Amino acid sequence: MPKAVLRLSHNLHLWNPAGYNVGGEELMSKHVIVIGAGIVGVSTAVYLRRAGFNVTLLDKQEPGEGTSYGNAGVIASPGITPVTHPRLPLQAPGMLLNKDSPLFLRWRGVPRMLPWLTRYMKHCTQAHTLRITQALYDLVNDSYREHEAIARGTLAERHLCPSDYVFVYPNRAAVAADAFSLDLHREYGFRWREREGAELSEYEPMLADSGQTFSSPVSVSFEGHGYISDPGEYVKDLARHFAEQGGEVMRAEASEVVSEGGRVVGVRAGGEVMKCDVAVLSCGVWSGGLARAAGVKAPVETERGYHLELWGTNTAPRFPLMLTPYKFVLTPMRGRVRCAGLVEFGGLGGGPSRAPLALLERVVRRTFPDLRWERKTEWLGHRPAVTDSIPLIGGVSGLEGMYFGFGHHHIGLTSGPRTGRWLSEMIGGRTNMDLGAYSPMRFAKN
Numbered sequence: 001m002p003k004a005v006l007r008l009s010h011n012l013h014l015w016n017p018a019g020y021n022v023g024g025e026e027l028m029s030k031h032v033i034v035i036g037a038g039i040v041g042v043s044t045a046v047y048l049r050r051a052g053f054n055v056t057l058l059d060k061q062e063p064g065e066g067t068s069y070g071n072a073g074v075i076a077s078p079g080i081t082p083v084t085h086p087r088l089p090l091q092a093p094g095m096l097l098n099k100d101s102p103l104f105l106r107w108r109g110v111p112r113m114l115p116w117l118t119r120y121m122k123h124c125t126q127a128h129t130l131r132i133t134q135a136l137y138d139l140v141n142d143s144y145r146e147h148e149a150i151a152r153g154t155l156a157e158r159h160l161c162p163s164d165y166v167f168v169y170p171n172r173a174a175v176a177a178d179a180f181s182l183d184l185h186r187e188y189g190f191r192w193r194e195r196e197g198a199e200l201s202e203y204e205p206m207l208a209d210s211g212q213t214f215s216s217p218v219s220v221s222f223e224g225h226g227y228i229s230d231p232g233e234y235v236k237d238l239a240r241h242f243a244e245q246g247g248e249v250m251r252a253e254a255s256e257v258v259s260e261g262g263r264v265v266g267v268r269a270g271g272e273v274m275k276c277d278v279a280v281l282s283c284g285v286w287s288g289g290l291a292r293a294a295g296v297k298a299p300v301e302t303e304r305g306y307h308l309e310l311w312g313t314n315t316a317p318r319f320p321l322m323l324t325p326y327k328f329v330l331t332p333m334r335g336r337v338r339c340a341g342l343v344e345f346g347g348l349g350g351g352p353s354r355a356p357l358a359l360l361e362r363v364v365r366r367t368f369p370d371l372r373w374e375r376k377t378e379w380l381g382h383r384p385a386v387t388d389s390i391p392l393i394g395g396v397s398g399l400e401g402m403y404f405g406f407g408h409h410h411i412g413l414t415s416g417p418r419t420g421r422w423l424s425e426m427i428g429g430r431t432n433m434d435l436g437a438y439s440p441m442r443f444a445k446n
């Protein structure tokens with residue numbers, strides 16, 4: 001039996017700071033069930049409720065306990081280039097042999113993943129990279145403002161921190177070697193400031209003694225971005241706001257989207273069917289099974305990532321610092337510094353591997369020799385990775401009332417609010433944007 005965990009009075013006077021056209025009787029009579037309460041599902045539920053729908057948000061856990069809990073917290077508008085860039089096939093073998101590289105394989109999980117990995121690697125061409133970059137740019141540009149729009153006036157606002165997003169390179173040669181990605185950023189209008197030597201030490205004192213890792217560090221700062229000081233609490237606060245606005249939060253595991261005559265009529269959860277007119281599937285990496293049942297073989301797999309949190313540190317970075325050779329970020333979070341990132345392929349099963357966590361700690365100790373902490377915590381998370389690195393956002397043809405919002409890979413925290421707004425506009429029939437690049441139907445015939 002599904003359990004209502006947060007149920008407040010159904011207030012018809014909806015909070016409407018974004019100036020949305022709050023729907024009348026017609027929308028209020030439509031019941032939408034959003035399955036999955038990570039940043040994507042919660043954002044979708046908030047916008048649907050603001051538009052006037054009657055909304056239930058369903059999760060097998062409390063909101064914000066999946067991948068949205070442990071990420072690096074960066075609102076990463078510069079995150080426009082996919083992992084599958086043209087140089088990856090040449091770099092990957094060497095990376096796997098290097099114990100200091102951020103790429104790991106959990107060999108036991110690899111055989112089952114091989115078909116997915118093969119399809120994924122086929123996207124390492126210039127043409128695919130350019131196409132994917134355009135789709136990701138449209139989803140992530142200006143995302144700090146998108147977070148302000150969803151969080152303003154809610155408890156979640158307290159977690160929003162305006163900040164630079166700083167990429168740290170070991171030396172000038174490493175900056176030059178990243179020209180493909182930096183040139184793409186320039187083309188898309190991103191501007192940055194480079195610093196080194198005394199100027200860099202003054203800007204970010206933590207990098208002053210990083211000599212054991214970075215011979216002559218250079219920082220590339222994207223200004224005017226931001227981060228979330230506690231991503232799990234941020235999602236929970238947005239869910240609290242949703243409940244305060246009359247939304248319903250239920251704790252139960254969805255096992256089936258029930259349809260009749262080509263349209264959604266309910267969601268089976270905890271053994272019973274809850275009636276609805278519209279279902280939104282936003283279960284992150286766990287979306288594949290329910291998507292298949294809806295007729296779409298979505299190639300979504302886990303790209304495992306890790307965090308190491310250092311609590312009670314004697315100092316903290318001023319900004320999120322992406323250590324580019326190691327592909328992880330140090331983010332100053334509430335009460336701790338979170339070091340999050342890395343990439344491990346190897347499936348959903350099995351617990352954390354030691355090597356990635358050991359790499360995080362080794363690099364932190366080497367790069368910041370004066371950093372001390374009282375205790376540490378560790379976490380393994382599952383980025384929902386689609387073979388073409390573009391999330392599935394939109395309706396499912398042939399199944400009226402079925403919508404998807406999953407597959408956000410490395411940029412789900414950044415783009416969750418925009419995804420939610422787009423889905424709400426699609427469901428309300430209020431968009432004339434061409435969102436074909438994200439259509440789930442590109443996988444309908446696989």
Ligand SMILES: Cc1cc2nc3c(=O)[nH]c(=O)nc-3n(C[C@H](O)[C@H](O)[C@H](O)COP(=O)(O)OP(=O)(O)OC[C@H]3O[C@@H](n4cnc5c(N)ncnc54)[C@H](O)[C@@H]3O)c2cc1C
Nearest residue numbers: 036038040060066067068071072074254284305412413414
């Ligand atoms: C180490 C790491 C660092 C990252 N850093 C960043 C970053 O700095 N910036 C950024 O933008 N992104 C980052 N990401 C990516 C980002 O965290 C994800 O893209 C995002 O959290 C995905 O959100 P989601 O809502 O799709 O999924 P999730 O947060 O995983 O939510 C899915 C929810 O669905 C629920 N669920 C699953 N199955 C069912 C079911 N059958 N019934 C009911 N509920 C179900 C789960 O319990 C879960 O709560 C990072 C990821 C990792 C791993």
